[in-house]
Amino acid sequence: MSQLLIIIAAVYGAIAVALGAFAAHGLKSRLSEQLLAVFQTGVTYQFYHTLALLLAGLWLRFAPSPWVAAAGIFWALGVVLFSGSLYALALTSVKWFGPITPLGGLLFILGWICLLVGAVKA
Template sequence: MAGLWLGIGAAFGLLGVAAGAFGAHALRARLSEDLMAVFRTAVEYQFYHVAALLAVGLLARQAQGPWLSASGIAFAFGVLVFSGSLYILALSGVRAWGAVTPIGGLALMIGWLCLIVHVARL
C-alpha cells in the first residue's frame, strides 16, 4: 500500500506543478481575476494533499491499517473532486461545477479524520 499512496501523491505533485505553470503562463491573460483565483485554489489544495498522500505512504511503510487506507482513498478522491471541479469551473466558466466542490472538500476532511484515528491508534 505504501507504494500506491506515494505514487499517487507524486503523480498529483507532477500534475499540480503542470497546472500551476499552465495557470501562470497560459491562463493569466485569458481568465478573469475571479476565475484565476478559483484555479489557484485548486492548485493550492491539490498541493496540500500531495503532502498528505506522501505522509500516508510513509506511514504505511511502518503500520498499515484500515483507517490509513481509508485516509488515502479519501484524500485521492477529494483531490480529484475538489480540485478537479474547480479546474473545470475555472476553465469552462460554468458556475454549476461549484456545487460539486463541497463533496470533494468533505472527502478531504474525512481523509484528515481517518488519519487522526490511525495515528491515535498507533
C-alpha cells in the same frame, strides 16, 4: 496500499506543478482574476493533499493502518472532486461544477479525521 498512495502522490505532484505553471503563464491573460484565483485554489489544495498522500504512503510502509489507508483514499478522491471541479469551473465557467467542490472538501475532511483516528490508535 503504501506504494499506490506514493504513486498517486507523485502523479498528483507533477500535475499540480504543471497546472500551477499553466495558470501563471498560460491563463493569467485569459481568465478573470476571480477565475484565476479559483483555479489557483484547486492547485493549492492539490499540493497540500499530495503531500498528505505522500506522508500517508510512507506511514503505511512502516506502520500499516486501515485508518491511514482510508485517509489516503479519501484524499485521492477529494483531489479529483475538489480540485478537478475548480479547474473545470475556472476553465469552462460552467456553474454546475461548483456544487461538486464541497463533496471533495468533505472527502478531505473525512481523510483528516481518519488520520486522527489512525494516529490515536497507533
